[in-house]
Amino acid sequence: MMARRSDHSQEEIREMAIKASRSIIIRKGLSALSARKIASEIGYTPGTLYLIFKNQDDLILHINAITLQDLHKQLVSAIKRCRKPESCILKLGHEYVRFAVENRYLWNAIFEHRLPDGQKLPGWFRVHIERLYNLVEVQLESFNNTKRFDTHLAATALWSGVHGICVLGLTDKIENSNEKLIQSLVDSLINNYLAGLR
Amino acid sequence: MMARRSDHSQEEIREMAIKASRSIIIRKGLSALSARKIASEIGYTPGTLYLIFKNQDDLILHINAITLQDLHKQLVSAIKRCRKPESCILKLGHEYVRFAVENRYLWNAIFEHRLPDGQKLPGWFRVHIERLYNLVEVQLESFNNTKRFDTHLAATALWSGVHGICVLGLTDKIENSNEKLIQSLVDSLINNYLAGLR
């Protein structure tokens, strides 16, 4: 049994590879992922993966895109019953923390992964990031404020800030960090930022 | 020429190893660092490094501690002539961004590096992080406010937020990111957070 197996279509192998990769990341983290492990889990050899993905970075970007989609979905459904933009943004922050904690390794993989040197993120990937910022921006637009302000800038600043708290909290860089403390920090950041915006 | 060279003391080898490591990180980033490269740059074999450092994580933590010390020094000198806490905190934010941009790879190494699984950061390392948060906390304590608030929580939230903007800005996760934009985002976060705190 060598070469030309056609047990599965390329599309099937692709899905098997992504599924196996996600499972490895969930269990052991991104650093435990390797082409050899993925291949052995799906019953193919490492070389096969390079017929389907450009390289490991390409594969990881596709996995991270799925995680970003899942996150987006969770965030959207979390604010379904929200009325005031303030409480919407707070809910978004809470849900972001909850998702990161619950899917720690998948979420971590998004930010642990770095493209080589000056390589830019591909546009199809960046779209997934922008959709997240957009959830906040939409709320800021309907924010009942007297002053004019740049909602895009504000959404980027606030949401990056929330993310920063999450990263440092979940990578042991904040003392005695736990989900409850992280939530308090996020609350503090959002509440005061929004109050300042008024 | 094998074994028992004693060309250098252990202390000298240690310093040579750290110097060489920093130079590799500055030139090529943390991912280009390897025991074999460090060893070859200082004229020893990889095994020698394990007489001096527990493992690669230990070595990287020592390098990152130096970077955190440098950063702390820069921040302290940046606010020497500051009077009002508001402008102090803004200056701290600016200087943080400037340092991260100027020392991109060294700064990145601090956050790119992850200890395995559930391993906690050693206390001697965490001290360096806390000293940074403390710079902000001190300013918040002398903040001219009527309301009472938890200055430790506020310092952690605000500074983690500033850091988040930096990370996303410098890892291409914010659109059209450049130093000027990052500074505007940091300004926005600090100004509005402080205004909200009042």
Place this chain on the structure above:
DNA sequence: ACCTGAACACCGTTCAAGT
């Protein structure tokens, strides 16, 4: 006592060769 050199168990990626 100090350091080496080789070994072990891994990597990502490529590509000639097999079916």
Place this chain on the structure above:
DNA sequence: ACCTGAACACCGTTCAAGT
């Protein structure tokens, strides 16, 4: 056409052996 298997150029880490 599809996939393999082996190769290339790397890893971190350990430790018997040499001086």
